Amino acid sequence: MELTAQDVLNKFKELYPGEPLVVRSPGRINLIGEHTDYNDGFVMPAAIDRETVFAIAESVDGRSEIYSIKYNQTFSVDLRDPKPVSAPAWVNYLLGVLRQFVDKGYSVQPFRCVFGGNIPMGAGLSSSASVECGFAFALNVLNHHAIDKKDLIKIAQWSEHHFVGVKCGIMDQFASMMGSENHVILLDCRSLEYRYSPLELKDFTIVLCDSKVKHSLVDSEYNTRRNECEQGVAILKKYYPAVNSLRDVSENMVLEHKDELKGKVFDRCLYIVQEIARVQQASRDLENHDLQAFGKKMFETHEGLSKLYEVSCPELDFLVDEAKKFSGVLGARVMGGGFGGCTINLVKKDEVGSFLSAVRPAYAEKFGIALETYIVNIKDGTSVTSKSIEKINLL
Ligand code: GLA
Numbered sequence: 001m002e003l004t005a006q007d008v009l010n011k012f013k014e015l016y017p018g019e020p021l022v023v024r025s026p027g028r029i030n031l032i033g034e035h036t037d038y039n040d041g042f043v044m045p046a047a048i049d050r051e052t053v054f055a056i057a058e059s060v061d062g063r064s065e066i067y068s069i070k071y072n073q074t075f076s077v078d079l080r081d082p083k084p085v086s087a088p089a090w091v092n093y094l095l096g097v098l099r100q101f102v103d104k105g106y107s108v109q110p111f112r113c114v115f116g117g118n119i120p121m122g123a124g125l126s127s128s129a130s131v132e133c134g135f136a137f138a139l140n141v142l143n144h145h146a147i148d149k150k151d152l153i154k155i156a157q158w159s160e161h162h163f164v165g166v167k168c169g170i171m172d173q174f175a176s177m178m179g180s181e182n183h184v185i186l187l188d189c190r191s192l193e194y195r196y197s198p199l200e201l202k203d204f205t206i207v208l209c210d211s212k213v214k215h216s217l218v219d220s221e222y223n224t225r226r227n228e229c230e231q232g233v234a235i236l237k238k239y240y241p242a243v244n245s246l247r248d249v250s251e252n253m254v255l256e257h258k259d260e261l262k263g264k265v266f267d268r269c270l271y272i273v274q275e276i277a278r279v280q281q282a283s284r285d286l287e288n289h290d291l292q293a294f295g296k297k298m299f300e301t302h303e304g305l306s307k308l309y310e311v312s313c314p315e316l317d318f319l320v321d322e323a324k325k326f327s328g329v330l331g332a333r334v335m336g337g338g339f340g341g342c343t344i345n346l347v348k349k350d351e352v353g354s355f356l357s358a359v360r361p362a363y364a365e366k367f368g369i370a371l372e373t374y375i376v377n378i379k380d381g382t383s384v385t386s387k388s389i390e391k392i393n394l395l
Contacts, residue, residue, distance in 0.1 A: 002118045003053075003069065003116045003117060003118050004053075004118075005022060005024060005053045005385055007069070007116065008022070008053040008054070008055050008069065008114055008115065008116050008117075009022055009055050011055070011067070011069055011114050011116070012055035012057075012112075012114040015067060015112070015114060016057065016059075016112040016114070017060075018057040018058075018112075019057065020055040020056055020057040020112075020114075021054075021055070021056050021057065021138060021141060021142055021384065022053065022054070022055050022384065022385040023053070023054045023056070023134050023137050023138040023141070023382065023383070023384055023385065024051045024052070024053050024054075024134065024382070024383060024385050025051055025052050025053075025054070025130040025131070025133045025134025025137065025176055025177075025381075025382040026047040026048055026049070026050065026051040026119075026130055026176055026179055026379055026380075026381065026382070027047070027048050027050045027051065027052075027119040027125035027126050027127055027129075027130050027176065028045045028046060028047050028048060028125065028126045028129070028130075028171075028172055028175035028176055028179065029045065029046055029048055029125070029206065029208070029335060029344060029376060030043060030044060030045040030046075030171065030175070030335055030336065030344070031044040031045070031046070031184055031199075031282070031294075031298075031344070032044050032278065032279050032282045032294075032297060032298060032301055032333075033045075033171075033275065033276075033278075033279040033282075034275065034301060034305055034333075034334070034335070034336070034338075035169075035225060035271075035272065035275070035305075035309060035311070035337075036169075036189065036272060036275050036276050036279065037168075037169025037170055037171040037187075037189040038167070038168070038169035038170075038189075038226050038229070039169075039189075039229055039245055039246040039247060039272050039276065040189055040190035040244075040245035040246070040247035040248075041189055041190075041246070041247050041272065041275065041276035041279065042186065042187065042188055042189065042276060042279040042280060042283070043169075043171045043185075043187050043189060043279065044184050044185070044186055044187075044279060044282065044283065045171055045172075045174070045175035045179075045184065045185055045187070046175065046179055046183065046184045046185060046199065046378045047175055047176060047178075047179020047180075047378065047379050047380065047381045048125070048179075048376040048377065048378060048379060049376060049377040049378075049379045050117070050118050050119040050120075050125060050374075050376065051117055051118065051119065051130060051134075051379075052115060052116070052117035052119060052127065052130040052131050052134050053115065053116060053117055053134070053385070054113060054114070054115045054134050054135060054138045055113070055114045055115070056111055056112070056113040056114075056138045056139075056142055057111065057112055057142075058109050058110065058111055058112075058142065059110045059111055059112045061110075062110050063076065063110055064076070064077040064078075064079050064110045064111050064112070064113075065077065065111075065112050065113070066091065066094060066113045066114075066115070067112075067113070067114045067115075068088075068090055068091075068115060068116065069114065069115065069116030070090070070116055070117075071088060071090055073088055073090075075088065075091045077094075077095070077098065079098065079102070079108055079110065080102075081102070082095045082096075082098040082099045082102060083095070083099075084096070084162075084163045090131075092159075092163040092164055093128055093131045093132050093135075093159060093160070093163070093164060094131065094132075094135050094159075095159075095163055096132070096158060096159025096160070096162055096163030096164065097132055097135045097136045097139065097155055097156060097159045098139075099159070099162075099163065100136075100155040100158050100159065101136075101139060101155070104155075106139075106140075106143065106145050106147065107143060107145075108139055108143055109142070109143055111139075111142065113135075113138070115131070115134070115135070117130065117131075120210060120372070120374075122214035122340065122341060123208075123210050123341045123342050124334075124335050124336025124337060124338075124340075124341025124342045125208075125336070125341075125342065126172035126175070126176060126336070128160060128164065128172075129156060129160070129168075129172035129173045129175075129176045130176045130382075132155075132156035132157075132159045132160060132173060133152065133153065133156045133173055133176040133177045133381075133382045134176075134382055136152040136155045136156050136159075137152055137177070137382045137383075140152060141384060149177050149178065150192060152177060153170065153173045153174050153177050153178070154170075154173075156173040156176075156177070157170055157173045160173075165219060166219050166222055166223065167222070167223050167226050168222070168337075169189060170187075170189055170192070171187065171189065174187055174192075174194075175187075175381070176381060176382060177381045177382045178194065178381045179378070179379060179380055179381035180196045180378075180380060180381070181378060181379050181380050182198060182199060182378050183196035183197060183198055183199060183378065184196070184197050184199050184286075184378070186283055190245070190247055197283070197286060197287070199286075199378055200289065201291065201346070202289075202291075203348055203349055203350070204291055204330060204346050204347060204348055204349060205346075205347055205349050205352065205375060206344060206345070206346060206347075206375070206376060207344075207345045207347045207352060207355070207356070207373060207374075207375055208335070208342040208343070208344055208345070208373060208374040208375075208376060209319050209323075209342060209343045209345060209359065209363075209371055209372075209373050210341070210342045210371065210372040210373065210374065211313075211315040211316055211319060211340055211341065211342065211343070211363075211369070211371070212340075212369050212370070212371070212372060213313065213315050213340040213341075213369070214339070214340040214341065215313060215339040215340050218337060218338070218339040218340065221311070221339060222337050225268060225309065225311065228263075228264055228265050228268040229246055229268055229269065229272060231265050232246065232249075232254075232261055232265045232266075232268060232269035233245055233246060233249075235257065235260050235261060235265070236249055236253060236254075236257060236261075236269075239253075239257065240253065246269060246272045246273055246276065247276060249269065249273050250273060251270070251273050251274060251277070253273075254266065254269045254270050254273055255270075264310070267307075267308040267309070267310075268308065268309060270308055271304040271305070271308035271309040272309075274300075274304060275301060275304060278297050278300060278301060281297065282294050282297045285297065291330055291346065292330060294330070294331065294346070295329075295330025295331025295346045296330075296331065297331065298330075298331025298332060298333045298344070298346060299320070299324065299331050299332065299333065301333045302320045302332065302333030302334055302343075305333065305334050305338060306320075306334070309338075311334065311337065311338030311339055312334050312338055312339075313338075313339055313340060314367075315340070315363075315367055315369070316334045316338070316340070316341075316343055318362075318363065318366060318367070319332070319343045319359065319363065319371075320332045320333060320334070320343055322358070322359045322362055322363070323343070323345050323355070323359070325358075326347075326351065326354075326355050326358075328347055328348035328350075328351030328354075328355060329345055329346065329347050329348075329351075329355060330346040330347075330348075331345070331346045332344065332345040332346070342374075352375070356373055359371060360373075
């Protein structure tokens with residue numbers, strides 16, 4: 001059963017006194033631009049109608065507590081000196097946010113908090129970013145600070161880097177916090193300049209196919225990829241001193257120095273420079289309403305992620321290969337960090353049924369896994385729910 005904001009509110013009332021502030025924070029999809037964010041490149045994400053909900057209120061007894069509905073666990077928080085814990089792991093996403101509030105001198109009053117949501121974990125829909133962003137946003141409102149959304153995004157990302165241990169880029173937190181209903185975000189991850197572009201898919205829709213696999217190496221492999229990109233930059237910088245990231249590098253520069261970019265570094269750099277260029281072209285395709293061309297680039301991205309960046313897996317490759325067989329699927333690719341999770345597919349609306357009724361049994365037969373699929377709608381980023389707006393006005 002899907003958890004709603006009302007369920008989170010009810011749970012809060014069952015456990016604690018008072019009328020809480022209720023904040024929702026969405027997961028995200030990404031149309032194109034994968035692993036480009038930590039290379040100062042471009043991405044095209046959007047916030048979706050799956051979210052984490054927080055109910056939070058000041059406590060009267062000076063103690064602070066967080067209750068996770070998913071894990072049915074309560075954690076007592078020491079507000080003076082938040083440190084990462086070895087267990088339960090879910091609490092680190094929140095403790096890192098608190099650490100940043102402490103370090104940046106933003107006071108936090110003792111609180112009681114209940115949270116839960118309906119973003120599938122490990123599906124590449126950024127459930128973790130939604131938790132970090134929602135909590136940072138809630139603390140900001142509850143404690144009457146006026147921290148800028150961009151700073152809250154950085155606080156959330158810091159938590160992921162230092163308390164969770166994944167050196168993620170800025171995309172997930174940015175999309176969760178800044179999403180806009182029915183729009184994609186065209187984000188330049190170097191300057192953090194962004195603009196919203198209406199997502200007009202007409203006869204097409206976005207279908208996510210959840211492979212239901214999550215390979216255990218995902219976090220360490222992610223950090224390795226980032227490291228390989230940094231090695232590439234260090235080598236190219238010797239020849240081109242103005243290079244500070246792969247954003248500053250052209251495909252020709254990578255090809256020119258193939259011999260020096262040893263091991264996997266060449267392949268990694270080649271994929272990234274191609275993908276950064278591809279997002280820029282894809283954004284023009286979207287402006288020109290050329291979904292055919294856009295979809296083709298999604299397939300190209302998958303090819304690069306699978307062969308050069310090596311963040312796909314047999315299950316995801318299979319799902320994309322199956323999608324290619326359908327004329328009603330314009331594009332498909334692995335979405336997010338990779339090594340499992342979802343593919344994102346651009347599918348003709350009246351062919352969704354036939355597409356899924358072919359892919360589901362084929363996937364079950366090949367891998368013995370029941371494919372889960374989601375049709376998502378594009379929503380606004382992190383916000384106070386309308387029900388608790390009144391309470392905010394009283395604060
Ligand atoms: C994860 C990270 C993001 C981004 C994607 C890949 O979702 O959190 O920062 O790097 O992988 O595009």
